[in-house]
Amino acid sequence: PFQGLMALDSPYTGIVDYKQVAQSYARDFQEAGGTILTDFEVTNMEMARESSPESEDGKAGFFSLPFTTKGEEISCGHILTCAGLHSDRLSEISGCSPEPRIVPFRGDYLVLKPEKCYLVKGNIYPVPNPRFPFLGVHFTPRMDGSVWLGPNAVLAFKREGYKLLDFSTGDFLDAVTYSGLWKLVLGNVSYGLGELYRAFSLSAQVRQLQKFIPEVTTNDVLRGPSGVRAQALDSHGKLVDDFVFDGGRGAVGSRILHVRNAPSPAATSSLAIASMIADEVERRFGL
Numbered sequence: 001p002f003q004g005l006m007a008l009d010s011p012y013t014g015i016v017d018y019k020q021v022a023q024s025y026a027r028d029f030q031e032a033g034g035t036i037l038t039d040f041e042v043t044n045m046e047m048a049r050e051s052s053p054e055s056e057d058g059k060a061g062f063f064s065l066p067f068t069t070k071g072e073e074i075s076c077g078h079i080l081t082c083a084g085l086h087s088d089r090l091s092e093i094s095g096c097s098p099e100p101r102i103v104p105f106r107g108d109y110l111v112l113k114p115e116k117c118y119l120v121k122g123n124i125y126p127v128p129n130p131r132f133p134f135l136g137v138h139f140t141p142r143m144d145g146s147v148w149l150g151p152n153a154v155l156a157f158k159r160e161g162y163k164l165l166d167f168s169t170g171d172f173l174d175a176v177t178y179s180g181l182w183k184l185v186l187g188n189v190s191y192g193l194g195e196l197y198r199a200f201s202l203s204a205q206v207r208q209l210q211k212f213i214p215e216v217t218t219n220d221v222l223r224g225p226s227g228v229r230a231q232a233l234d235s236h237g238k239l240v241d242d243f244v245f246d247g248g249r250g251a252v253g254s255r256i257l258h259v260r261n262a263p264s265p266a267a268t269s270s271l272a273i274a275s276m277i278a279d280e281v282e283r284r285f286g287l
Helices: 018-031 084-093 114-119 169-176 179-187 189-200 202-210 270-285
Strands: 007-010 063-066 073-076 079-081 101-112 123-126 138-141 147-150 221-233 244-246 256-261
Touching: 079 084, 084 101, 084 221, 084 256, 101 114, 101 169, 101 179, 101 202, 147 202, 147 221, 169 179, 179 189, 179 221, 189 202, 202 221, 221 256, 256 270
Parallel strands: 079 256
Antiparallel strands: 007 123, 063 073, 101 147, 101 221, 123 138, 138 147, 244 256
């Protein structure tokens, strides 16, 4: 009997070590004259109090960006932000719209034990549920020969909440006081409870995996790493599954472009996305 389509086999999908890809991008950027600063937190964006010599009209046309970590600030003519888990907060700091809001969802992976990796010879993906733009459990061979299984999707109580019990009072209150989250939760109670149960129950996660590879058992897997998805959520409780670009008005907002949401497969499509963002910068700022 016809049972419908369960999984997608992707035998020609390539895999890379994305850390090495990002480091290569960084080298290209630096060789082109760029500067990379890490461990800096942007706390404010404001127009420089004094005119900059590069300002075409002699007016205060350049930003001053104070940072908290080292008490320093940077001046620039335009700002492009791609702030992921903090994109809504950075937008709000700049005087632009705080919506869509970012609600963090943690995804936990399992890993196959080395002696069982032979069970997976390529990438296997579930057919996506159009109501939930999450990845769903899938089978991903890695460059080191390991195989990751997952992820699930559960609300994280911290924006960098990579561990099951990580908690931030500020991040938690930001999430639970947002009406959009309550509309999402109330409209999908059974789905959310199921994901939460599977987050704690290894056997429940394995039962999902067995729908694709029946031979997998709880003895074949170990708990693996976790990631946090910066999910954009609108005030109606709808998960935003497309790119969101915005800026603002006035002296500050007109010089900013915020990349508010860059959904999967953002890493795979990073070069094409970069080209699209560059075109948007040129269109908005004439640079």
